[in-house]
Amino acid sequence: MIPIEYAIKFEDHSKQSIQPKFIEVLCYLAKHFPRVIPREELIENVWAGNSYVGEKALTNAIWHLRQSLKGSNNEDETIETIRKVGYRLLVAPQYIDNNADDNAPVSSQDNYLSTLTQPKSLVFACVVFLVLGLMFSLFKTPQNFDQAVIKQITKSPGSELFPSPSPDGTQVVFKWLTDKHNSNLYIKDRNNPQLSPKQLTFGNAYVGHSVWSNDGQYLYFSRKDKSNDSCQVIQLKVLTQQEKPIVDCPTKGGYYYLDISPDDNTLAFHGYREPADESGIYFIDLTNNESQPVRFSCSNNCDYKERDFAFSPDGKSIAVTRRINRFNENIYLVNLATKELEQLTKGEEDIVGLTWHPDGEKLVFGAQRADIRRGYVLDINSKAISNFQFEGFSYPAFARKSKELFYQQRYEKYYLASLPLGNNVASSPFPIIESEFSHLDPHYSTKQDRIAYASNESGFYELWISDTQGLNRQQLTFLKQTIRYPRWSHSGDKIAFLGPVESDKADKIYIYDLTTNTLSIVPSMHQIHNRPTWSWDDNAIISAVYEKEYVDLHYINIVTGDSTRLSNDGSRFGIMTSPTTLLYTGERKGLWQLELAFENQKLFNNYANNQPLNKVSGKIFKTTYTWDHTEQGVYFHQKYDKHHQISFYNYAEQQSTPILRLPRSTLRTSTTLSKIAKNNELLFSRAYSPQADIKSLSHPLL
Structure with a gap:
């Protein structure tokens, strides 16, 4: 390679010109041979950290270099891709004095211009370290101020979440979440980028978003501690790390947003005070230690x-x-x-x-x-x-x-996986459908011997089906909107799923009929529904509905829309296991069983007098949606601080057995579980280990 000419020279002395950026990428790989170079490092050094441009440009550069550097048999690869890591040069560099005779021995790397030789058909030259750096500065494409510039702020393993910059931008606080450690707040000093982020909070409590005061002295964040069932909004003096509780926050729910007014007088936070129905936004006066939170959000019947x-x-x-x-x-x-x-x-x-x-x-x-x-x-x-x-x-x-x-x-990317059951040798989940797109919530039909699932291949989550190997895939809906939670009917000729309608305030249960290839909407009187399942005779949908006064499971006729409430204990998800037996989960922990009463095929269940049976204790069964029933027992998800677990509870033995343990970031905890009995395997959605980093953006739109 001859960088000063932006060209590659072959053994037959012919030359091929290539773009300057391609030369820079190749030189960097050669200089650091045989190390695997992360994509971020190449972007940082070749595109000055501008990942907005560099992400696609690097992929393009590697592709063109491979085409240019192929051997005479058109099969030799010079650059190897290490999946999810980066790239590595496969050919050892040999530095040759360009001014010496072609037959002269290899010189030291201190020569002004040197040559890197690949066996077979290719000879190319690369500049040594100092000259390489000089050339990069001389020939680098000038900064185009019309382009966006993205800079990396953090890049540690795990997930760095919710950036909170100081007013002058010299310090950035973020939440760092890893599979092996509890989440805490850290602060990155941008004036000293060589220093590791400094830890600000400690312990096992959950911390949420954070916000700086406008004078740059204080940091505010919420902290929920399960061990003592408490939640507090904390004021942290950044310089001394002194903490001061400001106000209580709700222990239930996952919203811990905060913001502060421009005059530093008012803090907005998520809180709860009776007689409000649920948590909402409150304001508190920071200038008065005796002040009480004032509700900003709607309080009741919202x-x-x-x-x-x-x-x-x-x-x-x-x-x-x-x-x-x-x-x-x-x-x-x-x-x-x-x-x-x-x-x-x-x-x-x-x-x-x-x-x-x-x-x-x-x-x-x-x-x-x-x-x-x-x-x-x-x-x-x-x-x-x-x-x-x-x-x-x-x-x-x-x-x-x-x-x-x-x-x-x-x-975020999800794929469909199957877990072999009953093997003597421990097994890991195998991908069934894995691609650049996300695939969610698989459900298996014994009658059809096919899987229904949601996929975003079209840019929207639509309804798809495939065989149990993930082949013979077919897209069934073209709604150009998100659908969720597909569920086969017992007969295998219909699939129910949840989807939006034109009204902003409603969703509906859709039914796709495979015999007629038609789509219909259940004429439900309710506005908001939950995951649908089927009655034993497939004439009705079992779904939780959200009313102002309550949330509970209902039995909804798919033709008339007639709706009967099944429970009064905050149930959320249920499966019919016989013509009259409903297993369900909800606000109360545990798996519950309810016997329904029918007369002339019409449900007249009196939930007030029909008390449910606790099938599995809430001490071990705490999941709401991630479970599947079999005659022998139930497969279900268990959440721990540092991992997730899939277990099986045997009804006869009244005992739970762990089946699979996974890092907490690799299981979609709201996924369905679905047993394929003929293969003795369990279907569910898995997540790729997420990597979240903090970055800064300069953009013409700003």
Whole structure:
């Protein structure tokens, strides 16, 4: 290779010109032979850390280099891909003095220009370390200020979550989550990048999002401690690490968002106080130690739940996200003085973070659609929304004074796996359907001998089916919207699933009929449903419904929509195991059994007088959705602090046996479990170990 000419020279003395960036990649691989070079390292050194450009450019460079460097038999590979790691040069560099005779011995690496020789057909030259560095600086493509620039802030193993930059942007606090350690807050000093992040919190308690005070002295975060059933919002003085409890927060629920007003006087947080129905956003006055939280969110009989929020830079309004159901969450702007409400987005499924641009004219937010995260800029005045055009963007946060944008880059991908059961030799789950897309919630039909599942191959989660090997796949729906939780009927001729409808405040149960290839909607009187299963005769759907007064399982006729409530204990998910027997789970831990009463094929169950039987104790059975019944017992999921476990409970022996232990980040804990009896294997959704890093973004849209 001859870098100064941007060319490769072959043994027959012919030359092939290639792009300068390709030369830089090849030189870097040669200089560090035989080490495997991570993609991030190549992007950092060849594209100056600009991963926005470098991610795709590096893939393109490797492909072109392989085409250029193939041997005469067109099979020899020069660059090896190490999956999920990076690239490695397969040919040992030989440094040759370019000014010497072709037959001269190999010289030292101190020569001004040297040559790297590959056996067979290729000779190429590479510059030594000092000259290489000089050439990179001389020939590097000038910075284009019209392009986005992404810089890596953290890149440790595990997941670094929820960035919280100090006002001047010199320090970034984040939550670090690994499979082997409990999550805690850490702080990264950007003025001393060689130093490891410093740990700020300690112990086994759960910590959530954090926010800095505008004067840069304090950090606020919530901490939930299961050991003493407590949750508190904490004020941490960053310089001395002194902690001060501010207010209690709810021990139930997973929302721990916080924000602080521009004058540092008001802290917004998720809390709960009676007589509110459930948790919501509260304000507390930080200038008065005796102040009590004041409810901001709707308190009772609400049609939505408010999740994330952010004060505007002028303190006059607050942007909030409101979740109507699992398919609908959007951003609203509330004037704090008049309480006037304005909807800013429409058609979003899941908002994953929002922050105000310091100029007060724009909001930056992350949205997750079919498990793909992207970032957007929303102009407050025009309501125009622009896309950053790359994946993985979530939980953005601006440094208020430096105006730098930080965000969490995280990819989520799921695949279908099967676990062989009853083997003498321990087995690991085998991939059934694994690709660049995500596949969820498999359910097996004995009658059809096929799997129904949801896949986002089309850009939306649609209904698919395949055989038990993951072959002969077929997409059944083309709704161009997210569907969830497919479930075969007992007869195997229909599949029920949950999906949105045009109304923003409703979802419906859909039924796909395989005999007619038609799609219908169950005419339910309810607005919000949960995972559907089938009655024993397939004439009705068993689904929890969400009403203002309660949530419980209902028996819904698929033709008439007639609905009968089955329980009064907060049940969420049920499976019919005989014409009259329902197994279910819900708010109460444990697996419960209820006998239903029918007369002339019509249900007249009186749940008030028909008390359920505790089939499996809540001491060991705590999952809501991840379980599957067999005649002998039940397969179910167990969650531990540092791992997940799939176990089998034998009804006759009344004993639980562990089957599989997995790292907590690699099992989708809301997945269905489905037994394939003929193969004696268990189906479920697995997750790739997530890697989440904190990055900063400079973009023309900002």
